[in-house]
Amino acid sequence: MADTLTEPQPLETLPAAPARPGDRCCLVIFGASGDLTKRKLLPALYNLAKKDLLPKGFALVGCANQTFSEDEFRQQVREDLKQFAGAPDHCKFCDWLIERLYYTAGDFESPQYFQQLKPLLAQVDEKHGTQGNYFYYLATTPTLFGEIVRQLGAAGLAEENDGHWRRIVFEKPFGHDLDSAAALNREIKQVLAEDQIYRIDHYLGKETVQNILVFRFSNGIFEPIWNRRYIDHIQITVGETLGVEQRGTYYDQAGALRDMVPNHILQLVTLTSMEPPVSFQADAVRDEQAKILHAVQPYAPEDVLTRTVRGQYGEGAVEGNSVPAYRSEPKVAPDSQTETFVALKLLIDNWRWADVPFYIRTGKRLAQRVTEVVIQFRRAPFVLFRDTPVENLGHNLLVLHIQPDEGISLKFGAKIPGPVVDIGSVKMDFHYRDYFGSEPSTGYERLLYDCMIGDATLFQRADMIEAGWNVVQPVLDVWKALPPRNFPNYAAGSWGPKEANDLLTRDGRQWKTGQ
Numbered sequence: 001m002a003d004t005l006t007e008p009q010p011l012e013t014l015p016a017a018p019a020r021p022g023d024r025c026c027l028v029i030f031g032a033s034g035d036l037t038k039r040k041l042l043p044a045l046y047n048l049a050k051k052d053l054l055p056k057g058f059a060l061v062g063c064a065n066q067t068f069s070e071d072e073f074r075q076q077v078r079e080d081l082k083q084f085a086g087a088p089d090h091c092k093f094c095d096w097l098i099e100r101l102y103y104t105a106g107d108f109e110s111p112q113y114f115q116q117l118k119p120l121l122a123q124v125d126e127k128h129g130t131q132g133n134y135f136y137y138l139a140t141t142p143t144l145f146g147e148i149v150r151q152l153g154a155a156g157l158a159e160e161n162d163g164h165w166r167r168i169v170f171e172k173p174f175g176h177d178l179d180s181a182a183a184l185n186r187e188i189k190q191v192l193a194e195d196q197i198y199r200i201d202h203y204l205g206k207e208t209v210q211n212i213l214v215f216r217f218s219n220g221i222f223e224p225i226w227n228r229r230y231i232d233h234i235q236i237t238v239g240e241t242l243g244v245e246q247r248g249t250y251y252d253q254a255g256a257l258r259d260m261v262p263n264h265i266l267q268l269v270t271l272t273s274m275e276p277p278v279s280f281q282a283d284a285v286r287d288e289q290a291k292i293l294h295a296v297q298p299y300a301p302e303d304v305l306t307r308t309v310r311g312q313y314g315e316g317a318v319e320g321n322s323v324p325a326y327r328s329e330p331k332v333a334p335d336s337q338t339e340t341f342v343a344l345k346l347l348i349d350n351w352r353w354a355d356v357p358f359y360i361r362t363g364k365r366l367a368q369r370v371t372e373v374v375i376q377f378r379r380a381p382f383v384l385f386r387d388t389p390v391e392n393l394g395h396n397l398l399v400l401h402i403q404p405d406e407g408i409s410l411k412f413g414a415k416i417p418g419p420v421v422d423i424g425s426v427k428m429d430f431h432y433r434d435y436f437g438s439e440p441s442t443g444y445e446r447l448l449y450d451c452m453i454g455d456a457t458l459f460q461r462a463d464m465i466e467a468g469w470n471v472v473q474p475v476l477d478v479w480k481a482l483p484p485r486n487f488p489n490y491a492a493g494s495w496g497p498k499e500a501n502d503l504l505t506r507d508g509r510q511w512k513t514g515q
Contacts, residue, residue: 022452024057031139032062043085044444057129073103114155132164153191178469239366248331262468293467297347304478311341316492365492371402407431
């Protein structure tokens with residue numbers, strides 16, 4: 001038996017002050033001709049403009065190595081806004097952005113390029129009143145991160161003086177292992193202070209991810225039971241139906257573990273498990289997240305063999321369409337040993353979570369595109385129902401649906417109508433779109449806005465980056481020493497290799513997502 005509450009009740013909301021526009025500033029995008037800019041950053045700016053959250057003193061400078069004229073770049077941006085943001089043909093917000101758009105081509109490793117950038121930014125300041133505030137978005141290959149920062153520093157474009165601020169946004173991946181992440185942190189800190197560094201994770205731009213903190217800490221019915229006394233275990237699933245598409249060159253060097261776990265998934269782990277911060281100030285929240293990362297029980301080499309699973313997809317069918325094996329994807333080695341699936345069992349050594357396992361899994365070409373956090377509560381004692389037809393008691397489940405259908409569901413037991421005591425499963429569903437409507441979003445709107453107002457809460461600090469890599473480094477080391485012998489080991493369109501199910505069944509549990 002399953003019932004769903006489908007009629008949203010009128011929403012009671014507390015009055016809130018309207019969000020102010022961002023500070024006057026110029027956004028400088030390095031890699032302005034790439035996919036990230038056209039698919040995510042430009043639509044996010046368009047959505048912010050529609051909400052009146054961009055400041056009147058705003059400008060955008062695109063930087064890339066392609067030789068475009070400024071007019072050609074502006075026309076390309078207009079087309080991109082139509083295609084990826086759904087902008088109409090006659091669009092005042094597009095016109096507003098295009099009026100503030102500039103472009104300069106060159107070599108990001110050349111000091112001359114950055115010397116040419118300085119007068120352009122000064123011109124933009126004078127024309128648009130951006131007041132010398134710049135935030136630089138590094139939408140480039142990570143190999144250029146350190147060099148771009150060094151060149152900005154040498155040109156005097158990273159210095160904060162006379163009340164001007166300078167911030168730099170780094171896309172993932174930030175390093176490819178613990179040593180490289182620590183080295184990159186050291187390199188950029190030779191030029192930048194920590195409060196100038198914004199290491200972005202677009203997952204934290206999703207409403208439901210941000211809502212985890214609100215859900216936990218604003219509801220008195222949940223926070224008292226959010227601990228080892230009441231919770232049996234927690235599952236986090238990040239499933240993708242897509243393969244590697246055109247990212248084969250990058251992905252075959254990275255793999256699922258590097259690509260997803262130190263950033264996206266560990267962010268979900270920390271938000272789900274952290275202690276209440278003393279406030280929602282950036283460092284207060286990030287202090288508690290860092291404590292969780294440091295409390296994750298380190299993997300000994302033998303733990304890697306029993307508490308981790310890796311997989312690579314073979315050919316199969318996804319949503320009724322035949323798809324090739326990973327090794328047949330473009331720009332992937334035909335004998336690749338790179339994992340496209342990973343499942344881990346994590347333990348957190350602190351008072352709240354002792355002996356409560358966190359099971360995480362992520363993969364390409366899975367049966368469903370879904371990101372969910374499943375909290376499974378401990379069973380109630382059976383003694384009361386011993387002399388009734390009830391044969392067993394189910395677990396209560398709380399599921400935080402992050403994508404694609406954002407919301408929260410709660411599963412619990414209720415008596416089936418009739419003369420005898422029997423229990424059925426009831427599910428209550430909350431969907432964001434039912435209560436708050438659905439607005440176009442790329443997940444980057446909140447993050448870009450926070451950069452403009454200087455709120456670093458949703459961005460990772462240096463210690464968090466290194467702590468995240470420290471969690472997965474033992475796994476990387478063992479997997480490098482012991483290459484897989486059975487790849488491919490799951491069919492595209494399935495939920496991953498059998499060993500991922502075994503990881504839970506050995507503990508008397510099973511995955512809930514996809515069941």
